[in-house]
Amino acid sequence: MKAALTGCRCRWMTLVVTCFLSLVLSAAVAEETSTHWPLPQAKxxxxxxxxxxxxxxxxxxxxxxxxxxxxxxxxxxxxxxxxxxxxxxxxxxxxxxxxxxxxxxxxxxxxTKPITATGLMILVDRGKVGLDDPVAKYLPEFADVKVNGRPPEKPLLVRHLLTHTSGLTGSQRTEATLAETVAKLARDGLTFEPGERWAYSPGLTVCGRIIEVVTGQSYEEFLRREIFQPLxxxxxxxxxxxxxxxxxxxxxxxxxxxxxxxxxxxxxxxxxxxxxxxxxxxxxxxxxxxxxxxxxxxxxxxxxxxxxxxxxxxxxxxxxxxxxxxxxxxxxxxxxxxxxxxxxxxxxxxxxxxxxxxxxxxxxxxxxxxxxxxxxxxxxxxxxxxxxxxxxxxxxxxxxxxxxxxxxx
The missing domain is CATH 3.40.710.10 (DD-peptidase/beta-lactamase superfamily)
Structure with a gap:
């Protein structure tokens, strides 16, 4: 009887240790996976x-x-x-x-720019934003935007922001909020007619603000929910x-x-x-x-x-x-x-x-x-x-x- 109890106790201890090691290994794998989430690897x-x-x-x-x-x-x-x-x-x-x-x-x-563009295209997919919509439809501060001090001959469109053909130039640094940043960009105006030529610009920053206005979420929260978390x-x-x-x-x-x-x-x-x-x-x-x-x-x-x-x-x-x-x-x-x-x-x-x-x-x-x-x-x-x-x-x-x-x- 004593030998049987001893054998049972050993088997029980072995089971406990095995389960503990399994949990530790699973936690380690989960931690590694949560850090990297890599694509599959191959030779x-x-x-x-x-x-x-x-x-x-x-x-x-x-x-x-x-x-x-x-x-x-x-x-x-x-x-x-x-x-x-x-x-x-x-x-x-x-x-x-x-x-x-x-x-x-x-x-x-x-x-970051292609990721911002992806965020905006999610809204295009959902019919919330049109590539050929005037930017002023979403951001009224652009309703009176000027090209070198005069009204533009054609409207500034969303697609111009995405292709760096908007006429916006200058620093891509943000202010305290995206709303303040975009208001400043609108006041500074355009340096050429939309679509006339290409110039690297803060156009994608304006797209970030459009995301906020359309969704009612902060730009960073939208990316987190719609891109970073799902992926x-x-x-x-x-x-x-x-x-x-x-x-x-x-x-x-x-x-x-x-x-x-x-x-x-x-x-x-x-x-x-x-x-x-x-x-x-x-x-x-x-x-x-x-x-x-x-x-x-x-x-x-x-x-x-x-x-x-x-x-x-x-x-x-x-x-x-x-x-x-x-x-x-x-x-x-x-x-x-x-x-x-x-x-x-x-x-x-x-x-x-x-x-x-x-x-x-x-x-x-x-x-x-x-x-x-x-x-x-x-x-x-x-x-x-x-x-x-x-x-x-x-x-x-x-x-x-x-x-x-x-x-x-």
């Missing part, structure tokens, strides 16, 4: 890529770190809905010697939490002597977080894993893992050229979609990409591009404030070159 060969070529990306990025071109980088490549390359090199903080991690958080600056983009935010700040990659500028020192350039984008209105033109922080989920949704035609964010028609409209023959963008051969830069004629830094590739860069050298012909997503995250032209940086060029060179077919 390069499973999606028609050569792993031996992709393996060279790390050493190339490490060389940029050694040359003090950047402090560190996270690179991610996906094809066919699966991540085939995702690595971190260098330092998130040079002074503290904090290594860059795959879940390091970056200020993505103007990579499980856990680390995409305008104001990082204390935990997220512990993973933040620090921004550096390169001195004439070739050293990296903190600060410089558009550092106000980082300093403004939580101090001014969330910036629809450049205020988001994110990670490679989160951005991959957003880009895959777009590449899928508006849906990811059974969750639909946009109609396929809206995605098609967003990602085609709307600017005709106007000269646009920061590299040659580009046109502009609705919040997206579109490669019309690949050349220079885009020469390896397919025509119709679309994406956007950021002031700190971050890049996110989607090649729909090849079903490929390219994500490069760095925090360098004074590239001469971040869209044409040698870091972007090298990453894309190796990624495309890995195509096996």
């Amino acid at each position: 390069p060969e499973d999606v028609g890529l050569r792993g031996d070529v992709l393996s060279k990306i790390r050493s190339r990025m490490e060389q940029f770190v050694a040359d003090k071109e950047i402090a560190g980088a996270v690179t991610l490549l996906a094809r066919g809905g699966k991540i085939v390359h995702w690595e971190a090199v260098g330092w998130a903080d040079l002074d503290a010697k904090t290594p860059m991690q795959k879940d390091s958080l970056f200020q993505i600056a103007s990579m 499980r983009m856990k680390d995409t935010t305008f104001v990082p939490t204390a935990e997220q700040r512990s993973r933040l990659a620090r921004a550096y500028q390169r001195t004439p002597e070739g050293n990296l020192v903190p600060g410089g350039g558009a550092i106000w984008l980082i300093e403004d977080a939580g101090m001014r209105a969330p910036n629809p033109s450049g205020g988001l922080y994110s990670t490679a894993a989160d951005l991959a989920r957003f880009y895959q949704m777009v590449l899928n035609g508006g849906e990811l893992e059974g969750t639909r964010i946009l109609s396929s028609e809206a995605v098609a409209v967003m990602t085609r050229v709307h600017t005709g023959d106007l000269v646009t963008g920061f590299t040659p051969g580009n046109g502009w979609g609705l919040g997206w830069c579109v490669v019309r004629e690949p050349q220079g830094v885009t020469r390896m990409l397919s025509p119709g590739t679309f994406g956007h860069g950021g002031a700190f050298g971050t890049q996110g591009w989607i090649d729909p012909q090849r079903k490929m997503i390219f994500i490069l995250l760095v925090q360098r404030t004074n590239f001469p032209n971040s869209d044409a940086s040698p870091v972007r060029e090298a990453f894309q070159e190796l990624a495309v060179a890995a195509l096996a077919e």
Whole structure:
């Protein structure tokens, strides 16, 4: 009897320990998943890529770190809905010697613009906003907007805001609220007739305010509910939490002597977080894993893992050229979609990409591009404030070159 009780007690203890370890393991997996929510991962060969070529990306990025071109980088490549390359090199903080991690958080600056455009296109999908509606329909402060002191010959339309053909110019920095920001932009007026030419602008900031007026929600809350939560983009935010700040990659500028020192350039984008209105033109922080989920949704035609964010028609409209023959963008051969830069004629830094590739860069050298012909997503995250032209940086060029060179077919 005593032996039977002892055996029963041992089995009971074994069961308890097993359950406890299972719960701990499940919690660890849940914590990891809640942090990253990555797309499925696969071997390069499973999606028609050569792993031996992709393996060279790390050493190339490490060389940029050694040359003090950047402090560190996270690179991610996906094809066919699966991540085939995702690595971190260098330092998130040079002074503290904090290594860059795959879940390091970056200020993505103007990579915010396509996300804002997606938010507005959700409302277009729902019939709440029309691309050819006058902006003044939603924002009365634009009813009397002037072009160099005189009334415009044609109305300022919503699509002009999305394509940087509005005539708005000047700083993309926000005021205390988006309402105040937009009122100031309307007072400042336009520098050319809407649709006449392309000039990088705070037009997407105005789109953020339209979202607020139409929905009755704050701009950031609308994005959270309609994009970030459904796509499980856990680390995409305008104001990082204390935990997220512990993973933040620090921004550096390169001195004439070739050293990296903190600060410089558009550092106000980082300093403004939580101090001014969330910036629809450049205020988001994110990670490679989160951005991959957003880009895959777009590449899928508006849906990811059974969750639909946009109609396929809206995605098609967003990602085609709307600017005709106007000269646009920061590299040659580009046109502009609705919040997206579109490669019309690949050349220079885009020469390896397919025509119709679309994406956007950021002031700190971050890049996110989607090649729909090849079903490929390219994500490069760095925090360098004074590239001469971040869209044409040698870091972007090298990453894309190796990624495309890995195509096996």
